[in-house]
Amino acid sequence: MRLTVGRAAAALLVGLTAGCGGIEDGQVPTFEVDAFWPMPLDYPNILGPVSGLTVAPDGNVLIVTRQDGFSRANEVNVVTETGTCCSPTKAVVEYAPDGSLVREWGEPNQDYPWPNRPHAIAVDPDGNIWIGGGVATAGRGGRGGRGGGAAQPGPTVDSHILKFSREGQHLMTIGGVGETPSNQNANGFGGAAGFSFDAGANEVFVADGYANNRVAVLDMSTGELKRSWGAYGNTPDDADQEPYDAGAAPAQQFRTVTCAELSDDGLVYVCDRGNNRIQVFQTDGTFVSEAVLAPSTLGSGSVGDIAFSPDRDQHFLYVADGMNERVAILVRSSLEFQTSFGVGGRYPGHFRQLGSVAVDADGNVYTAENGQGRRVQKFVNLGNGMITAEHQGALYPGDKR
Amino acid sequence: MNRNRNLIIGGSLVVAIALLGVGQATLEGVALSQTVRAPIFEIDPFWPKPLPNGWIYGTVIGVTVDAQDHVYIVHRGVQGAEAGADQNPPLAECCSSAPPVLEFDADGNMVRAWGGPSETEEYVWPASNHGLGVDQMGNIWIGGNGGGDSHVLKFSQQGEYLSTYGEPRNAPNSSATNHFGRVADIEFDFAANEAYFADGYANKRVAIVDIDSGEIKRTWGAYGNTPDDSYQYVGERRAGTGWSADDYEEQQFRTPVHCAEPSNDGLVYVCDRPNNRVQVFQTDGTYVREAYYAPETLGDGAIWDIAFSPDPEQSFIYVADGKNARIRIIDRQSMEEVSTIGTGGRYAGMFQAVHSIDTDSQGNIYATETYEGRRLHKFVYKGIGDAARHQGATWPSRN
Numbered sequence: 185m186r187l188t189v190g191r192a193a194a195a196l197l198v199g200l201t202a203g204c205g206g207i208e209d210g211q212v213p214t215f216e217v218d219a220f221w222p223m224p225l226d227y228p229n230i231l232g233p234v235s236g237l238t239v240a241p242d243g244n245v246l247i248v249t250r251q252d253g254f255s256r257a258n259e260v261n262v263v264t265e266t267g268t269c270c271s272p273t274k275a276v277v278e279y280a281p282d283g284s285l286v287r288e289w290g291e292p293n294q295d296y297p298w299p300n301r302p303h304a305i306a307v308d309p310d311g312n313i314w315i316g317g318g319v320a321t322a323g324r325g326g327r328g329g330r331g332g333g334a335a336q337p338g339p340t341v342d343s344h345i346l347k348f349s350r351e352g353q354h355l356m357t358i359g360g361v362g363e364t365p366s367n368q369n370a371n372g373f374g375g376a377a378g379f380s381f382d383a384g385a386n387e388v389f390v391a392d393g394y395a396n397n398r399v400a401v402l403d404m405s406t407g408e409l410k411r412s413w414g415a416y417g418n419t420p421d422d423a424d425q426e427p428y429d430a431g432a433a434p435a436q437q438f439r440t441v442t443c444a445e446l447s448d449d450g451l452v453y454v455c456d457r458g459n460n461r462i463q464v465f466q467t468d469g470t471f472v473s474e475a476v477l478a479p480s481t482l483g484s485g486s487v488g489d490i491a492f493s494p495d496r497d498q499h500f501l502y503v504a505d506g507m508n509e510r511v512a513i514l515v516r517s518s519l520e521f522q523t524s525f526g527v528g529g530r531y532p533g534h535f536r537q538l539g540s541v542a543v544d545a546d547g548n549v550y551t552a553e554n555g556q557g558r559r560v561q562k563f564v565n566l567g568n569g570m571i572t573a574e575h576q577g578a579l580y581p582g583d584k585r
Numbered sequence: 586m587n588r589n590r591n592l593i594i595g596g597s598l599v600v601a602i603a604l605l606g607v608g609q610a611t612l613e614g615v616a617l618s619q620t621v622r623a624p625i626f627e628i629d630p631f632w633p634k635p636l637p638n639g640w641i642y643g644t645v646i647g648v649t650v651d652a653q654d655h656v657y658i659v660h661r662g663v664q665g666a667e668a669g670a671d672q673n674p675p676l677a678e679c680c681s682s683a684p685p686v687l688e689f690d691a692d693g694n695m696v697r698a699w700g701g702p703s704e705t706e707e708y709v710w711p712a713s714n715h716g717l718g719v720d721q722m723g724n725i726w727i728g729g730n731g732g733g734d735s736h737v738l739k740f741s742q743q744g745e746y747l748s749t750y751g752e753p754r755n756a757p758n759s760s761a762t763n764h765f766g767r768v769a770d771i772e773f774d775f776a777a778n779e780a781y782f783a784d785g786y787a788n789k790r791v792a793i794v795d796i797d798s799g800e801i802k803r804t805w806g807a808y809g810n811t812p813d814d815s816y817q818y819v820g821e822r823r824a825g826t827g828w829s830a831d832d833y834e835e836q837q838f839r840t841p842v843h844c845a846e847p848s849n850d851g852l853v854y855v856c857d858r859p860n861n862r863v864q865v866f867q868t869d870g871t872y873v874r875e876a877y878y879a880p881e882t883l884g885d886g887a888i889w890d891i892a893f894s895p896d897p898e899q900s901f902i903y904v905a906d907g908k909n910a911r912i913r914i915i916d917r918q919s920m921e922e923v924s925t926i927g928t929g930g931r932y933a934g935m936f937q938a939v940h941s942i943d944t945d946s947q948g949n950i951y952a953t954e955t956y957e958g959r960r961l962h963k964f965v966y967k968g969i970g971d972a973a974r975h976q977g978a979t980w981p982s983r984n
Contacts, residue, residue: 219630266883269910270929483676507677528680584631
């Protein structure tokens with residue numbers, strides 16, 4: 185199955201009805217941005233680029249931020265002693281559902297090997313925190329580089345994964361530190377960009393990643409690599425790839441693997457960001473289906489992260505598309521595109537380098553912006569309704585639209 | 586020389602407490618426990634409305650409000666992957682750089698967009714747009730702070746080119762009578778038919794220009810001194826030296842001279858940005874007084890732009906302090922800082938490099954951000970009330 189979704193099915197907004205009970209045909213979740221979530225940090229603290237996002241089972245929202253993107257002169261001038269604003273928070277910031285700050289922790293030069301460029305945060309079934317990494321070289325990095333030729337994976341690729349208690353106590357380092365990325369490496373990763381967990385099988389699915397081209401399945405307790413797979417379930421290889429070409433035959437390898445999300449019915453949804461596609465697998469790596477989103481997208485690609493709606497069937501799939509700066513809503517079973525929200529910019533409900541998406545138990549959607557966006561935003565679920573606009577734009581409250 | 590020095594509580598107290606070893610959090614705690622009578626503001630996070638055409642701003646380096654409360658900004662455009670739709674081939678459907686000058690009505694609807702280099706070479710568009718003003722005819726004046734930006738351009742409200750004041754592409758010279766040195770901002774004294782140029786990023790002067798002819802009528806430097814490009818600053822303005830601007834009374838402006846704003850009672854307020862001071866003059870250049878704010882601020886400095894409250898007395902001055910991520914509310918009579926609004930960050934009412942500021946007839950504040958902030962904010966005026974010493978993000982209270 186190969187669905188191509190994009191600019192096709194535009195129509196008119198024909199009305200909005202609050203959904204209750206089951207999901208009626210054609211209805212999608214509707215949202216408005218909460219411009220006042222989370223609560224302001226105390227002066228002079230600011231967030232760095234937000235490179236990972238998750239909602240814990242208790243509803244708290246956790247993000248991981250990068251500390252390498254600040255202008256020392258213009259932004260963190262407390263550090264350079266040239267002004268009074270601002271100072272970066274620690275890398276991991278946890279918010280309560282009401283947006284208040286719960287705790288922050290995580291930084292270099294502790295008794296754990298902090299990633300050069302932390303990426304991805306997830307809470308496992310035991311309540312522990314997993315953090316991955318990225319590629320801290322200039323440019324895109326990794327064999328999946330597009331347009332700039334193959335980058336040189338080097339010691340600045342984060343090849344390890346860190347596990348912490350919820351409070352930030354270091355529990356385990358998985359994979360060697362400073363390993364050269366390779367899809368054949370059983371003891372190291374290539375910028376682990378996402379995690380999901382299978383409590384029954386005691387397994388963790390690692391999106392591996394920014395420099396590697398595979399899904400890596402680990403034993404959740406030991407961190408040992410149990411199996412891995414590439415696009416279409418192929419054996420992942422380390423060969424250089426041609427720049428992405430929408431007109432070429434579908435790539436038989438992943439380009440950048442930025443998520444690997446396990447659904448409740450045992451399917452693994454993989455973000456092949458650089459190839460603008462979602463691939464779906466059984467947990468043993470058997471290929472099931474795929475869908476391409478905004479296929480003409482270049483740059484870093486259109487499928488950055490995935491989250492499921494919280495209904496029993498996980499009926500909807502949210503996709504963070506950071507090049508087109510919007511969240512796409514798909515029906516999970518068909519992978520058919522329904523609508524999107526968000527627009528490029530720096531106001532509430534706008535995105536700059538949208539990288540992550542997560543959902544809470546009430547169906548509210550959270551987004552995280554990397555690079556110069558530097559926010560975690562909350563979109564309040566207003567119930568299901570008929571939305572036929574292909575792209576809804578900025579979801580301001582009704583009286584402000 | 587009459588040096589009517591004014592040491593202001595905010596910055597000096599920070600220094601004093603820092604010397605005592607008391608942390609910022611404690612200072613803020615003390616400050617928050619006090620209330621003051623001050624103008625109260627609330628951020629409107631949904632103003633302006635989203636731009637059409639997938640447009641986004643670059644660094645927003647000028648704002649002005651006209652007599653109809655229309656708001657104009659000038660920005661520097663967006664290059665590279667952020668303007669993915671502008672690339673060849675396009676990288677994505679998002680985003681496209683908006684034209685440099687945008688006009689919004691009071692409701693936040695974008696009503697016009699224009700500007701950019703002349704296709705017929707009728708005028709020299711600035712190498713780096715910077716600052717704009719609107720005169721009593723509704724014409725828009727635009728400065729520039731790039732190499733060769735020694736002129737100011739005048740356009741109609743519709744964006745039709747009208748005039749060039751000062752010869753472009755001249756080297757900076759604070760003594761020049763036929764050109765400027767990277768003008769940062771433009772304001773007006775309509776009664777006198779004069780424009781005030783903050784001149785600027787390369788020159789060290791205020792230049793007063795006839796609105797119709799563009800001729801330079803007079804100029805002055807700090808304390809009303811003759812502008813002097815060879816002036817050697819006394820203080821060593823560098824981290825770790827304990828430098829504080831108010832220790833030195835530098836006799837020339839430091840570049841950039843970032844604003845020159847005439848009040849309605851015949852005074853001119855000048856932003857001496859890296860000297861962390863506002864100097865006040867009579868319109869003939871006679872020095873009146875100065876006031877320092879966060880005087881130990883290094884780098885870009887603390888005094889980026891000012892605007893007056895619109896009451897008949899212009900009771901308050903609002904100072905954009907892009908380095909410290911605040912708008913300072915100053916009592917204009919005493920020049921004392923009474924409160925601040927804003928904090929660092931990327932959310933509504935927070936700043937990354939708040940750069941330019943103006944007020945409308947209702948007392949609302951419009952403020953823009955340069956660098957990576959890249960927004961135009963509206964702070965809705967809620968009247969005089971009990972305010973925290975530092976109001977922070979000025980979000981509405983949640984009930």
